[in-house]
Amino acid sequence: MRDWYLDRMTNTLITGANKGLGYETARRLIALGHTVYLGARDPERGQAAAERLGARFVQLDVTNDASVAAVAALLGEQPGGLDVLINNAGIAGTIGDPRAATAADVRAVYETNVFGIVRVTQAMLPLLERSQNPVIVNVASGLGSFGVVLDPNRMESRVPALAYCSSKSAVTMLTVQYAKGLPGMRINVVDPGYTATDLNHHSGPQTVEQGTDAIVRLATIGKDGPSGTFQDAAGTVPW
Secondary structure (H helix, E strand, O other), X not given: OOOHHHHOOOEXXXXXXXXXXXXXXXXXHHHOOOEEEEEXXXXXXXXXXXXXXXXXXXEOOOXXXXXXXXXXXXXXXXXOOOOEEEEOOOOOOOOOOHHHOOHHHHHHHHHHHOHHHHHHHHHHHHHHOOOOOOEEEEEOOXXXXXXXXXXXXXXXXXXXXXXXXHHHHHHHHHHHHHHHHOOOOEEXXXXXXXXXXXXXXXXXXXXXXXXXXXXXXXXXXXOOOOOOOXXXXXXXXXX
C-alpha cells in the first residue's frame, strides 16, 4: 500500500521568486509537479509572475517579521503544509573598494541575505517538521566560498564585494549549523554560478536554467539525499 504523501504534490515556498533564479526555479519545479508558493515583496510583480507560471503568490518581505509570520500562518492552513523551502531572496549591496562599505551598508545586505534566511527558516520549521520529506535549499554564491575567492584562477577572486561576499559566507555556515541541528531534514547550500540576472545587470555568462540546475537538484532529493553540503551544477564547492 502506498503512503499517502506519495500521492500528493510537494508544497514548495521560494523567496524572492518573481524574477531571475527564483522565477526559473519556480517554473522548473512546477513542471516537476510541485505546488509552488511564489514569495515576492512587490504584490503586483509577484502576482503577475505567479499567474504566468501557475504558481500561488504570497506577499513576502524576508526582512519583516510580520510579513514572514503571515506567510507561515497562511501555509499552515493549506493542505499538506510545506515540504520544501528555498531561501533565494538576496541583494548585492555596494561593490568596490571595501573602504567605502559602511556598517549601515553591510547591515542592509545582511538583513536580507542572512537574517532573512534565519527569519524565514525559523518561521517555517514547524511546518517543515510535519513533512514526510522536509528539504531546505539556501542560495549562496561562489563569492561566499573561501576556497573559491582565494583561487587566483577563479573569476570570483577578482570581485570586491565586502558585504555580499561575507554575507554569503555566513549563509554557508548557517546551512551547516541547521543541518547539524536538524538531522531529520535535508539542508544544503548552493552556488548557482555567474548567472545573468538583475543582481549583476545580466552580465553573467550562464542562463537562468543553468544557474538553477543545482537548486532544482537539491530541492528534489529524497530522504537518503545529502545534507550539510555546498554544491554547484558540477558537484561539491569548497568551503
